Amino acid sequence: MEVVVVLLVILAVLGLIVLSSSVKVVKQYERGVIYRWGRVNRLPKEPGPRFLVPFIDRMTKVNMQVVTMPVPSQEGITRDNVSVRVDAVLYFRVVDPIRATVDVQNYQFAMLQVAQTSLRSIIGKSDLDDLLSGREQLHEGLELMLATPAAGWGVHIDRVEIKDVALPESMKRSMARQAEADRERRARIITADGELQASQKLSEAARTMDANPAALQLRLLQTVVEVAAEKNSTLVMPFPVEMLRFFDRAGAGTGAANDKPAAAAAPPAVAPADPQPAVEPADERAELPKSVGPQIPDPRSSEE
Template identity: 70%
Template sequence: MLQELLAAAAATGSAGLLYVASAARIVKQYERGVVFRLGRLHGDVRRPGFNLVVPGVDRLRKVNMQIVTMPVPAQEGITRDNVTVRVDAVVYFKVVDPAAAIVNVEDYRFAVSQMAQTSLRSIIGKSELDDLLSNREKLNQGLELMIDSPAVEWGVTIDRVEIKDVSLPDTMKRSMARQAEADRERRARLINADAEYQASKKLAQAAHQMADTPSALQLRLLQTVMAVAAEKNSTLVLPIPVELLRFLEKGGQPPAERSAEAVEDADEKVPRAVEQ
């Protein structure tokens, strides 16, 4: 009798262990469990840890609650200013309602992916090329709003959307490069013209100053001669005033000859040059 009781207890224990093993479910920290009993949603969402379900009756679906990073394939479209571009993006989203993510949509990942592609094409058609290249923050916000509106019913929230790259045709790239080059050349010419204008004003002031003091002009001439004479392979022709040569010639003659020549050469001027 005792052996029969022990055998029955062992059988019952084995059956209990087998039941617990088949009914036990482990939900990880970043997951939530949704239980379907005979095909119908049953109870609340199961929390992380050890959970029990009825074997053969209940079915536990686990939903990942982590943020999902989903790349959006490059979409080709025509902007509002008639430029063909290819734009790709990335979507960050997560599940906030596990039951709605399982019940309301067949595959929430695929649904978010298709909605992101459709919204990206719509954004391309509504935007201009300059906005796609320089005003991406505003476009990201608009794209996020377009994807998030239907995703709320799927138990999904969009964390953020980022436009990664905008690909342009080669002809458009060359046109933009020529435009940038022309703009830089225009600015360079304006800078040179402004520099010439400022230099001309300074030169005019210097000319007025030299007109008041002729010796300053002579000093400036000597400075120019020194600058040119620094080159060893150059020939310098220096003009010398005739009055200076006459003074030197008169210095080497007797007083009588000086007075006679002074009378003869009073109205004559002979230009000379010294070659160095």
């Protein structure tokens, strides 16, 4: 009796083990591929609990989520002979789990290798400017190059993007000098254009002030007001030459008007009388009287 009980317990344990091994749970983001006697079932299993025939069926789960795969940096030479290192990011997902498990041994490794070779190929076909600024077209080209083999493996390419472009230091310095020279050129052009516009406006203002001298005086007063607003103790006011000319012309016109009647009433000029003969100066060579010095007595005469 005890032996029967032991056998029943052993059978129950084996039944539980077999039952647990025959029941599989497929998650929502997975699909199950069933192999029965080594032959694949063409209908993948949907999410939920699935019962398998013990020791006959084998199930492989395939992830249907989007896979983000970084592509290692690939070094290449562009079409304009510049050495660069480019890395990218690949986004793909499995759409046919049967083909992804049967037609290719490891679809993720296969996609990585294809992405690397396609990236090196796109580097050699592109210019440096395209790698730096025209990446949208490169992304489309990479996607087309990867879509052809991926379709045969049951994989759909969502998108491919170039993440970074590494340039040599010498090329970076050359590009920096080029950008600096271009900015300096544009700055000079803008400055010259500003000078041209300012000269045109100043020329128009000069013609207006020349036609209306009062405008020059008003401008001078405005300048005085602007300088006085600084509250300086000393005010240096420039006096324009045009204003002096204006006053000169005004004074010349008034003087000419006053001189006309005086010239009409002036009497006729009288001839001057004969001049008196000039007295000739004394002869400078005449001898002047010599001054007589004091007489010194002779000491011998005093002794006598």
